[in-house]
Amino acid sequence: MRYISTRGLAPVLSFEETVLTGLASDGGLYLPERIPKLSHKELIELNNCSYADSAYRIMRLFIDDIEEKPLKDLIKKSYTRFCNDSIVPIKQISNNHFLLDLFTGPTFAFKDIALQLMGNLIDYLLKKRCEKAVIMGATSGDTGSAAISGFCDCKNLDIFILHPHNMISDIQRRQMTTIKKDNIHNIAIKGTFDDAQAIVKESFNKRGFFFKGRRLIAINSINWARILAQTVYYIVSAISVGAPYREISFTVPSANFGNIFAGYIAYKMGLPIKQLVVASNVNNILHRIIEYNDFSRRQLINTIAPAMDIVVSSNFERLLFYAYEKDSNAIKHLFDKFHKEHYAIIDKKPLNKIRNLFYSTSVHDKTILSIISQIYKRNGIVVDPHTAIGLMAAERCNNSPEIPMITLATAHPAKFYDTIIKAGIELQMPNSLKELLQKEERYCILPATINKVHSYMISVCH
Numbered sequence: 001m002r003y004i005s006t007r008g009l010a011p012v013l014s015f016e017e018t019v020l021t022g023l024a025s026d027g028g029l030y031l032p033e034r035i036p037k038l039s040h041k042e043l044i045e046l047n048n049c050s051y052a053d054s055a056y057r058i059m060r061l062f063i064d065d066i067e068e069k070p071l072k073d074l075i076k077k078s079y080t081r082f083c084n085d086s087i088v089p090i091k092q093i094s095n096n097h098f099l100l101d102l103f104t105g106p107t108f109a110f111k112d113i114a115l116q117l118m119g120n121l122i123d124y125l126l127k128k129r130c131e132k133a134v135i136m137g138a139t140s141g142d143t144g145s146a147a148i149s150g151f152c153d154c155k156n157l158d159i160f161i162l163h164p165h166n167m168i169s170d171i172q173r174r175q176m177t178t179i180k181k182d183n184i185h186n187i188a189i190k191g192t193f194d195d196a197q198a199i200v201k202e203s204f205n206k207r208g209f210f211f212k213g214r215r216l217i218a219i220n221s222i223n224w225a226r227i228l229a230q231t232v233y234y235i236v237s238a239i240s241v242g243a244p245y246r247e248i249s250f251t252v253p254s255a256n257f258g259n260i261f262a263g264y265i266a267y268k269m270g271l272p273i274k275q276l277v278v279a280s281n282v283n284n285i286l287h288r289i290i291e292y293n294d295f296s297r298r299q300l301i302n303t304i305a306p307a308m309d310i311v312v313s314s315n316f317e318r319l320l321f322y323a324y325e326k327d328s329n330a331i332k333h334l335f336d337k338f339h340k341e342h343y344a345i346i347d348k349k350p351l352n353k354i355r356n357l358f359y360s361t362s363v364h365d366k367t368i369l370s371i372i373s374q375i376y377k378r379n380g381i382v383v384d385p386h387t388a389i390g391l392m393a394a395e396r397c398n399n400s401p402e403i404p405m406i407t408l409a410t411a412h413p414a415k416f417y418d419t420i421i422k423a424g425i426e427l428q429m430p431n432s433l434k435e436l437l438q439k440e441e442r443y444c445i446l447p448a449t450i451n452k453v454h455s456y457m458i459s460v461c462h
């Protein structure tokens with residue numbers, strides 16, 4: 001399987017090289033040259049498979065440069081640290097509405113599902129190539145801790161995680177800063193998540209993808225392997241509620257568009273999906289694009305769903321690539337314009353194509369709080385603020401009540417303890433999170449400039 005850039009000017013790569021590269025050198029994102037299909041029979045067979053086995057059967061279709069045995073082993077190993085055997089337990093919350101728990105991993109957020117795999121995958125590839133690497137990532141909360149948990153045992157790399165200073169929850173920060181390993185480096189940036197992300201992106205452009213002679217790898221959701229790993233739970237959960245014999249819809253709390261785009265890949269592989277609902281907080285560029293063709297940058301607003309506080313959604317470019325029928329020239333022009341003028345206009349035809357499958361809404365903080373307490377009263381379930389946005393969106397956007405709707409629960413509520421208390425619910429903190437409050441933290445605070453970040457990286461890199 002070959003991988004191509006959405007902007008058409010970067011080299012075509014193998015799976016292995018795509019994973020080790022992350023962002024394409026032309027500023028675009030990598031996608032497989034074609035999307036393999038799963039037949040009805042193959043889908044139904046997944047019903048009898050463990051999560052890891054399903055993951056292997058789905059992912060191998062996109063991976064032809066890792067042998068069967070090591071691929072199977074590293075996938076299996078990636079799903080050993082989850083506290084529920086089914087990895088992604090699903091529960092019914094009303095007639096045709098289901099909640100899919102994606103937070104049973106070591107850091108209690110859906111990002112574990114992809115990043116546990118990424119850690120093992122990259123470790124395997126570096127060992128095989130006798131290479132060392134530097135990992136860089138920006139986090140608005142959950143990516144950082146999930147990445148650190150996924151990579152902390154990898155011998156061949158240093159990992160640098162940038163987070164916006166004072167803009168993530170205490171627990172989120174402590175999940176990153178209390179892990180004491182010499183190869184883990186946390187940097188609090190005096191700026192927003194987008195400033196942090198811009199520094200990471202620029203590092204790739206400036207450094208030619210190498211840092212002190214070592215390969216620089218991005219672990220943000222621009223990395224194809226993350227999307228691929230996430231595709232698995234769309235397929236697995238849909239089958240558990242009746243696919244492929246019936247259509248299924250999904251609602252996804254969305255920010256960088258990585259999670260829901262994995263659902264789109266599942267759709268392109270043949271999973272019968274009726275609706276993909278994008279749930280946003282008031283940082284709603286995705287909703288504005290889908291609903292109003294308003295593809296413009298706006299000021300960041302801090303919300304009580306901070307993992308979704310973003311200004312631009314990088315992975316939307318991947319969807320546009322398909323909506324524009326793989327016209328990389330058009331994508332390049334669109335993003336050149338967006339980069340320069342901070343807005344762009346999507347052509348009617350591709351936009352209509354998107355609107356046939358994607359629906360969206362944007363939810364205010366006040367509504368989030370009332371949903372959290374409502375669901376608790378009605379179902380006895382405590383949901384985190386991101387998941388609450390999803391539940392609201394599912395209700396607003398569902399156009400076919402006869403079709404099962406699966407809302408993705410993206411984080412454990414205890415990660416947003418203060419908000420849950422504010423919603424009037426007394427919440428037990430899991431012990432592993434409680435312990436974090438006692439541990440010593442280690443991180444440095446830097447201004448949001450690429451030079452300061454790089455000199456720090458050079459000074460501590462092994």
Ligand SMILES: *Cc1c(COP(=O)(O)O)cnc(C)c1O
Pocket residue numbers: 109110111141142143221253254255256257258259260307308386410411
């Ligand atoms: C990262 C994250 C999201 C957004 O996912 P995207 O892939 O960026 O769209 C939603 N909820 C939580 C809790 C997250 O950590």
